[in-house]
Amino acid sequence: MTDARFLAARLRRGDMTLPEKLWQISWSLVLWLCAIASIGFFMLYSAANANMDPWATRQLIRFGMGLTLMLSIAVIDIRLIMRYAYFLYAVVFALLIFVEVRGVVGGGAQRWIDLGVINLQPSELMKVALLLALARYFHSLSLEDTGRPTFLILPLVLVAVPTAFILRQPDLGTALMVIMGACVLFFMAGVRLWKFISLLVAALAAIPMLWRFLESYQKDRILTFINPERDPLGAGYHILQSKIALGSGGFFGKGFLQGTQSHLNFLPEQQTDFIFTMLAEELGLVGGAGLIGLYVIVLAYGFTIAIRCHHQFGRLVAIGVTTTFFLYVFINVAMVMGLIPVVGVPLPLISYGGTALLTIMICMGLLMSVHVHRDAQIGLRGGYDEG
């Protein structure tokens, strides 16, 4: 009897032993990720003027920990993740409120919780938690129901409330990423296009009202983006210097460790948000385009995994994390090249910083978990049973 029940459970597709799961992990993707991270270490080494300290070593340790975390997530049963999706969302939301309240009490805009090794930024984790929550919601919704506006109220609330908190911090970049990630999920879940269009119109109409809520430095950044000459020594200075660095790199770059702009501090934050600029200055178009090529490979993995997945939850999670990854890359690179306003978005696996790395590794872990459990049968609420 016990045997039979055990056997029955074993027969359900997707139930695998740990070695089986490890076998299923896409190790080639892990290699590509390591390749990108290695470039990151070299860049951090260069950013510190040929020093392992203060960034490269610490980032190496963090990446090691992140890799472990990623692989651990990869072998977690996807149904378990699905079942706890709302719970995770609630926990992260509570953290978000916690930093908000403490920020008010402490009198400063502190967005993180100090965990010793890394500073945990709840708004970053919210990207992942929201993704999971939405994926679970849409998983349980038929295509017809997805078409009904009443069924869209709950997911919109799931998006809107944390976004409002993130905006209040104020962290425009993260808020926009959360919204865009959510939009992609809505779109992929099958929400009608005209609804997006009407939402877009509504958003445009809301801009003048939202404008009043922006901090003056945020307004500055947007105005400067529209007209960079407006303030060449103020907010526009960083974009200009970044473009100078990039452009002066030329086709083959100035050589590793040879970037004048970055090493003479003309670049702001060359170890975090502007690290791509430094890379492109030192390694040129060849290096920059090469790195983007690596990112494209990772994205291709993401799309392939999403399409090959046999359950809606996995598909949505995979496309969600892939899109998040894409948004990181695109926003960061477009920002340093002066295509969009300056927003604080790091370059995945390259920029120095714990929280972003953590988010990326969780995302990649989820992607791999989707891949490992692509054939799992999942009920409407993440159970085994329902039909």
Next chain:
Amino acid sequence: MIINRDNDRARVFNRRAAVLGGGQALMISALVGRMYFLQVVEADRYRMLAEENRINLRLLPPPRGRILDRFGEPLAVNRQNFRVLIVSEQTRDLQATLDALAEVIGLSEYERERVVKEVSRRRSFVPVTVRENLDWEEMVRIQVNAPDLPGVIVNEGLTRFYPQTETAAHVLGYVSSVDEEDLTGDPLLQLPGFRIGKQGMEREFDLVLRGSGGNSQVEVNALGRVIRELERKEAEAGTDLSLTLDERLQRFTAERLGAKSAASVVIDVHTGEVLVMASTPSFDPNVFNRGLTQREWNALSGDPRAPMTNKTISGQYSPGSTYKMVVALAALEHGAIGIDQTVFCRGYTDLGSRRFHCWEGLGHGNMDMVQSIAQSCDVYFYEVARRVGVDRIADMANRLGLGHSSGLGLAGERDGLIPTEAWKRATLGKSWQKGETFNTAIGQGYVLTTPIQLAVMAARLSTGLAVEPVITRQIMLDGAVVQRPPKAFASLAIDPTHLEVARRGMFEVLNGPRGTAHASKLKSKDTKMSGKTGTTQVRRITMAQRDAGLPKGDEIPWNERTHALFVAFAPDDNPRYALSVVVEHGGGGAAVAAPIARDIMTEVLRLDPSRKPRINEDQVAETAPSAPG
């Protein structure tokens, strides 16, 4: 059923994934396209901008040329200057560091305020000067206390220093910080803390003394902090300027004049070289380099004895009786009076209803020319002037160097005034009165001269040559500084016998038994000095006052007392030195100016600078280590 339902969703998902993937691919292509545009199409432009960013040209100030006296004695040099600076980013707390520094060297409230203000205006790594010109002891104290003074640095630069302080201040002038109107486009002038000549020689020869700036190409980071030096061109030190002054005589004279408001010039009559140009009271040019406080400036500019004015060239005084040689020579040259012809002095002479007094109220009796100069008889010269006329006197005055610039080329020199009939008509619109000729005869009225002119007059009287004074041993020629070529002076074309009469009179002033300055003759048995006293009224004495009895000495307010003058040359038989002394409101020429002149001339003859070898140009170059660092 699930399968079916999921199939629908999968179909929609796949379709939309293609759209999404396509969209993302497009956006990434845009990124690569942008990169291509920046790094290939626009690469050259940005490469240039990056270089401009990186390289900063810094000016290196040249050491200023020194100013030396005729023997190479330094009058203006560059001194190591210890400056204490504060770098705010290296202080943990600016106020605390300033407190600590105040305990070591003492800081005024004003200094602290200025430092705090300047720190707030500059980037935090830019050193701000707290104080300049620290002495050695203060510097050492700061060094010893360095651990308690984070962010405090002491550095050395060069600053102008006048070792003789007040002695030759008027000739040297001073350097001071650059004003808006001084900017000529020379980038050196924009350097913070750069000094330019504002007065005297420092100003006249500023371009020569300044030298030319070097530069250093440095790599800087975004904040302007210097990372390393790429290229360096050293500054070219300014050229040393050599004056004709004798520092020891200059100092002696200045000290002899003391606190009086006075001026004195000594000239070598053979070369025209000015050995002494002293004006008292003086000022310390070092103070101007440091920068004056409002109070110091008020004290200097408000002093009635005008310490800032170089009285030797800017002070205009009626020559008084020192003008009598001019009148005498004009009369002799035009035959208005014979050498031995006498005039009777009964103490006054009348012109119409006006009475002109001789200084000797009792009268001198019969006076010839020599005696009238020796005893300074006014009545004799009223008569002589009446005969020769004011225009001829003016002509002789001009020939003797009065009434026009001496040609030294110093800024602020005044021309003086030698009145003629035409001058009066042109400027006052009135015709010349006979009484005015009488006033002119005794060097009063409209006549104005400067001490340098009086010294030149004495030199010309002693040699009969058109002596022209010079004060530098170098001249500017086509923008370069060259050694002044020796110059032979033209003859004044005055009959030597007539000159001899004038000189004879001057000899008697000091050496004759009745000479007005008999008491001030040289003590030497072998060497004699010739000279002439002058005492000039600075206010009109009315008839009523004269009748009431003139106030004496101390009863007269200082600024209403007479000026005391003296001109002289020596030795009388072979003149080498000529001098003039003017003591403003000093009293009588014989009583006050003559003893000073005697003392100065004694010292001049003792040191006899003209006979000593002067340093030549090679030695100047050798002794010019003006470029430390």
